[in-house]
Amino acid sequence: MAEFDVDLFVIGGGSGGVRAARIAAGYGARVMIAEEYRMGGTCVIRGCVPKKLFVIGSRVHHEIEDAAGFGWSIPSVSFDWPTLVANKDKEIGRLEGIYTTNAEKAGVEVVKARAVIEDAHTLRLSNGRIVTAKYILVATGGTPNHGPAIPGIEHVISSNEAFHLPELPKRVVIQGGGYIALEFAGIFSGFGSDVTVIYRGDNILRGFDEDVRAHVRKEMEMAGITILTGCTIKSIEPHGKSFATHLSSGSSIAADKVMFAIGRHPNINGLGLEKAGVAVSAHHGGIVVDGFSRTSVPNIYAVGDVTNRINLTPVAIREGHAFADTVFGKRPVQVDHATIPTAVFSQPEVGTVGLTEAEARAQFSHVDIYKTDFRPIKSTMSGRDTRILMKLVVDAGSDRVVGCHIVGDAAAETIQAIAIAVRMKATKADFDATFALHPTAAEELVTMRTPTARYVREAAE
Structure with a gap:
């Protein structure tokens, strides 16, 4: 008989946990994953995906307003919130099913239950089942902060x-x-x-x-x-x-x-971490891990927002994959958390990668800034009073573009491509040598020739 019921037990059916489970199973591991709420985790169920659907829906109002400048005469329109919510729920349900199906197709046993750690190798499920595991991965994500208790x-x-x-x-x-x-x-x-x-x-x-x-x-x-x-x-x-x-x-x-x-905190309450001796940071409240996502207990790992490193879904996925490669693929992989692009789907939208101007000036002795803000072509016809911001931060010593910041329509889509160049250490000369694609807003990124600001830090005596 096997020493343990499973080789890997994953607590949490979100993006990081599911990726780790599937990759580990692909290496031949016996894997079980427990999710007490819904498969898909925060991002799919009540985070990135439904948020983006709501953002897209809310922008329709702007499109209707802008249409008149392009010759469209649109009759009175109405909006129905319950319809939006119902259609969103339908799409989320579809995605949840895909997460479950993909895990099961990979050979992972999915259990709809809460799992609590009893010791370094034992878990108790809310359905009464006791499971032993050679390795445990905690991937329970985060939960909203409400801050200090105030009246009301x-x-x-x-x-x-x-x-x-x-x-x-x-x-x-x-x-x-x-x-x-x-x-x-x-x-x-x-x-x-x-x-x-x-x-x-x-x-x-x-x-x-x-x-x-x-x-x-x-x-x-x-x-x-x-x-x-x-x-x-x-x-x-x-x-x-x-x-x-x-x-x-x-x-x-x-x-x-x-x-x-006002932020989110690691979802660790009631997991039984203290029973196994898993260390939690007094500073940020997340599970303490090393570069391989290993906790203070050698056979227990943690990935994603529960570690409070960089709380983004693609990071959790990358960490989960690296964990499985390291432990079950016998191919040690550490995730590089530098130069991670991110977006804020505010209105206007933000896309950013690399260093801010302040960070670059603190790190490098010579920094050049290239910045422009302009009215997008659409607004010249729609009449909407809005402007796009584009900014490049350059280490003037090496000519390397170390940061890019965009505010405006499609900022997130643009920054995903720019992140490749920044990560590959492209120089400002590389940007300058790239042909502009006209007419686009993004062509400004390769046509800014003169720095708008230059900073030289005096050497300490």
Whole structure:
């Protein structure tokens, strides 16, 4: 008899866990995966995918408004929120089925149950089953923060609930200044809600390039979204079916829904990590892992958002694949977390890869900045008051393009291609030698010839 019931037990049926399970099974491992909610994880069920569907839907309103400038006369239109939610649920259900089917086709046993670690090799399932495993992989992702308890916190919704609201709220107050907050601000505003964003910092999108932060804020405010920085929500007071949100600044805002999007934390509660001796970071709350995603317990690994490294779905997938290659393929692989492209599907959209201007100036002695903002060709006919931002950050010493930042339509699609060049250490001369594709917005990336700013750091004496 085998020493263990399975070679690998994966806790969590999200992108990272499923990829690890499938690849490990492909190497001949006996694999079981447990998911207590729905296969697909945050990204598929209540994150990236439904969010992008909502973003696409909300942009239709802009397309209708822009159509008149191109000669289209569109009769009065109407929007039905329940139809959007129902169609989104149908698509998510389809994707969930694909995740389950693909895992099972690879030879993975999928169990719809909660799994809790009893010791380094034993797990207890919520259906009463006890399973022993040679290796355990924790891939339980993250869960929304609600911050400190304030009066009325029970009335707050997160992005989880926002996907299932029975009706579109007319007035929405969103606390937060990152990806999720700004994406939902654009979604609700696009569908016609009056939106106010509350953020404690001095400006939205902390950690992004300063020009990106300023440009996105200006564009969102011109679109009618109110952004209040330097304050927080102190209490939420119900008034019938609506709420009064009281701010630290002393003012109050009426809302039909109050949403908190102030970050996410690793989903580790109740997993039994302490029973096995798995170390958790006191600093960021994630499971502590090494370069191979191994925890403080040699046979227990963790990938994805539960480690709180870089919380992006493609990163979790890459980490899960690398884990399986390392442990079951006997081919050690460490994931390189440098130069990872990312997008914010706000309105306007953000695409970025590499270093910000501030990061480059701290790292290199000579930095050149190439920046342009311009009115896209579509707006010259539609009349919409919007501008695109494009920015290249160059290490002038080597001429290497170390950062690219775009704000505007198709920014995410563009930055995916630019990320290849940045990762391959393309130089500004390489960009300059590339033919422009006209007429496009992206041609600006290869036609900017004169630096808009140059920085030289004086050598320390």
